[in-house]
Amino acid sequence: MGHRITASAKDEIKAGVFMETTAILNEAGELNVSTRSWTENLVVGAHSRAVIYLFDKDNKRLWNTDKVACGIGGMLEVTFPIFDRSVKSDRTENYSFKVPPDFVSQASSIRIVHFNKTKPFTEYLKILNKFFDMNEKSQNPTVYNTQNGDRIHISGGQVGAVGDCNTVNSTFTQNHQNLPTAVAEVRKIWHELSQTYPTNTVAEEIVVAAKTIEKIEANSTLKERLISAAKEGTLAAIKELPGGKVIVAAIEGWQKKP
Numbered sequence: 001m002g003h004r005i006t007a008s009a010k011d012e013i014k015a016g017v018f019m020e021t022t023a024i025l026n027e028a029g030e031l032n033v034s035t036r037s038w039t040e041n042l043v044v045g046a047h048s049r050a051v052i053y054l055f056d057k058d059n060k061r062l063w064n065t066d067k068v069a070c071g072i073g074g075m076l077e078v079t080f081p082i083f084d085r086s087v088k089s090d091r092t093e094n095y096s097f098k099v100p101p102d103f104v105s106q107a108s109s110i111r112i113v114h115f116n117k118t119k120p121f122t123e124y125l126k127i128l129n130k131f132f133d134m135n136e137k138s139q140n141p142t143v144y145n146t147q148n149g150d151r152i153h154i155s156g157g158q159v160g161a162v163g164d165c166n167t168v169n170s171t172f173t174q175n176h177q178n179l180p181t182a183v184a185e186v187r188k189i190w191h192e193l194s195q196t197y198p199t200n201t202v203a204e205e206i207v208v209a210a211k212t213i214e215k216i217e218a219n220s221t222l223k224e225r226l227i228s229a230a231k232e233g234t235l236a237a238i239k240e241l242p243g244g245k246v247i248v249a250a251i252e253g254w255q256k257k258p
Helices: 101-106 121-132 176-194 202-217 220-232 244-256
Strands: 003-014 017-026 030-039 048-055 061-064 090-098 109-116 142-145 151-157
Touching (some): 017 109, 061 101, 176 202, 176 220, 176 244, 202 220, 202 244, 220 244
Antiparallel strands (some): 017 030, 030 090, 142 151
8 A cells, every 4th residue: 555645753842852753644544643752851851742734735734633642751750769650751652543535635745743732732723723824835844933932843744755854873082081070060060959959858869960960961061071981980979979879870871872
């Protein structure tokens, strides 16, 4: 059975949270959708949603799916037993929809909309309808910014075309002599945060550890040096901090990523 239209899109729907969707419409009118959501954040996930739209050759909207749900939690929520074990930080869901025959014969392109559901979906529909009613001609990915700062990502695919999903692979290197300095910087960050946030319980220690990790992630140079330190096995001084094992686990997790 032939594939009439295929399209794919990858977007960062909020800081550190990503969505990737592939949609395939076959000649029988079956629209098969696979959506993956994942986060690089320790404590921040998203109510990830996708909607698939079909357009005709004149770029008029024909039909769309219901919202596809693929929500996720932060990485800490699946790492430590004090959080709900059912939550995932990397999740893929597959869906199948039946498109009415008249629309199948007219369909010429697919657009994939990614967004974080921070408001009622009816409000997003108003925004999306307004956008599509503009009869946008471009098939390039578009980011539509709403008044309250939400971002809606719209990507399109032509007949038989599959959009590219680029994966960026980074190799981190650092001179060994700088590694103790990197570890000292982490201890300094933790100490400064502990002056503001309590560390009397395990839960409080994890909060400070998570905030420390967020500061490391905001400093790409420090992050690279710590990944190198993990490879050298010189993170023991960080483990000594309350919640330090959480920080080290995050650093070791970064070095395992492609």
